[in-house]
Amino acid sequence: MINYAARLDLESTQSTVLFVFSVAFQLFVAPVILILKSNATEEQIEHVLARVEEMGLQHHLSRGTHRTIVGIIGDEEQLREDSLLAIPGVASVVPVLPAYKLASRDAHPEPSVIDVSGVKVGGGQLGMIAGPCSVEDRDRMFRIAEAVRKSGANIFRGGAYKPRTSPYAYQGMGEEGLKLLREVGDEFHMPVVTEVTDPRLVETVAEYADMLQVGARNMQNFVLLTEVGKSQRPVLLKRGMSATANDLLMCAEYILSQGNPNVILCERGIKGFDPATRNVFDVAAVPLLHTLTHLPVIVDPSHATGRPDLIPACSMAGLAAGADGVHIEVHDCPEVAKSDGPQALLPEQYDELVVQMRRLAEILGKSISPLQEKKF
Ligand code: PEP
Numbered sequence: 001m002i003n004y005a006a007r008l009d010l011e012s013t014q015s016t017v018l019f020v021f022s023v024a025f026q027l028f029v030a031p032v033i034l035i036l037k038s039n040a041t042e043e044q045i046e047h048v049l050a051r052v053e054e055m056g057l058q059h060h061l062s063r064g065t066h067r068t069i070v071g072i073i074g075d076e077e078q079l080r081e082d083s084l085l086a087i088p089g090v091a092s093v094v095p096v097l098p099a100y101k102l103a104s105r106d107a108h109p110e111p112s113v114i115d116v117s118g119v120k121v122g123g124g125q126l127g128m129i130a131g132p133c134s135v136e137d138r139d140r141m142f143r144i145a146e147a148v149r150k151s152g153a154n155i156f157r158g159g160a161y162k163p164r165t166s167p168y169a170y171q172g173m174g175e176e177g178l179k180l181l182r183e184v185g186d187e188f189h190m191p192v193v194t195e196v197t198d199p200r201l202v203e204t205v206a207e208y209a210d211m212l213q214v215g216a217r218n219m220q221n222f223v224l225l226t227e228v229g230k231s232q233r234p235v236l237l238k239r240g241m242s243a244t245a246n247d248l249l250m251c252a253e254y255i256l257s258q259g260n261p262n263v264i265l266c267e268r269g270i271k272g273f274d275p276a277t278r279n280v281f282d283v284a285a286v287p288l289l290h291t292l293t294h295l296p297v298i299v300d301p302s303h304a305t306g307r308p309d310l311i312p313a314c315s316m317a318g319l320a321a322g323a324d325g326v327h328i329e330v331h332d333c334p335e336v337a338k339s340d341g342p343q344a345l346l347p348e349q350y351d352e353l354v355v356q357m358r359r360l361a362e363i364l365g366k367s368i369s370p371l372q373e374k375k376f
């Protein structure tokens with residue numbers, strides 16, 4: 001966007017930008033700039049202006065030495081990039097403000113702090129999510145929760161509904177799993193997070209869980225996003241494996257636009273070409289997202305790498321890059337885990353890693369958000 005502007009005639013750019021901003025701020029509407037083709041004819045320019053007026057929008061034409069640009073303001077519903085781009089003579093459409101207006105940092109310069117049943121995530125407080133991939137048998141759940149809590153985890157995880165690549169793979173315990181997860185959370189005074197895979201399940205999952213997870217495979221399930229947006233529960237929104245930062249933020253916008261402001265984003269790896277790791281851990285997404293949004297961003301090195309030997313380094317890298325928390329799968333006997341066993345850390349490995357993460361957090365001026373005292 002900036003490069004485009006730099007290549008344009010300065011005078012024309014400045015006057016249009018000033019026009020667009022001044023009117024936009026007065027009317028509180030989203031401004032857009034059309035850059036016309038260098039060979040746009042007079043007829044095409046006239047047609048562009050007429051079309052813009054027909055769409056009920058206002059325009060401001062600036063003729064530069066090399067390019068002509070048109071500032072546009074008006075009702076956002078009418079400001080459809082595709083329709084504008086289809087007008088003959090239009091080279092590109094440059095939105096001045098991001099389409100994810102509620103999620104954007106412009107709208108909310110201070111970082112948001114999300115409260116997950118007492119555990120604060122964001123603004124220097126770290127959310128440490130740990131637990132098995134799937135909710136499993138009772139004793140095991142209690143054992144793992146006790147161990148990770150002792151190490152410093154402040155949110156317990158476990159999937160009761162598992163979105164599996166194969167329909168024949170383990171699909172989770174369902175509502176029984178939710179009940180068990182809640183029991184564990186209550187016992188250890190830890191908020192719990194679990195995935196909701198279907199819009200019809202949002203109410204049920206919200207009854208038991210402190211935070212709703214929308215998984216990578218469902219990031220763009222817009223019906224699901226709308227439903228979790230109507231819920232009062234915070235949402236952990238995982239980045240889709242082929243999603244851009246913009247895609248992720250537009251999905252967060254779906255949730256925010258329904259009135260739920262409590263969204264935590266999670267970088268969990270994107271598709272790559274090298275099967276040596278399960279995904280590619282996009283650590284740069286953390287500082288990138290922080291420049292674009294006020295929402296907290298956590299990392300999930302378990303799904304990003306799929307390899308326990310790489311999880312410690314990637315957890316530290318995530319924190320060093322500014323992550324507001326770390327999500328790690330932990331299992332006390334990975335070889336019998338119902339899902340994702342090969343990537344699980346053992347409780348003692350997790351314990352060792354948290355010692356390192358605490359040290360780094362201190363250097364960064366951050367701390368692990370504390371839990372309330374245990375009941376027993
Ligand atoms: C999970 O957290 O167990 C999970 C399935 O994650 P993702 O959606 O990131 O693959």
Ligand code: MN
Pocket residue numbers: 133134303329339340
């Ligand atoms: Mn998993």
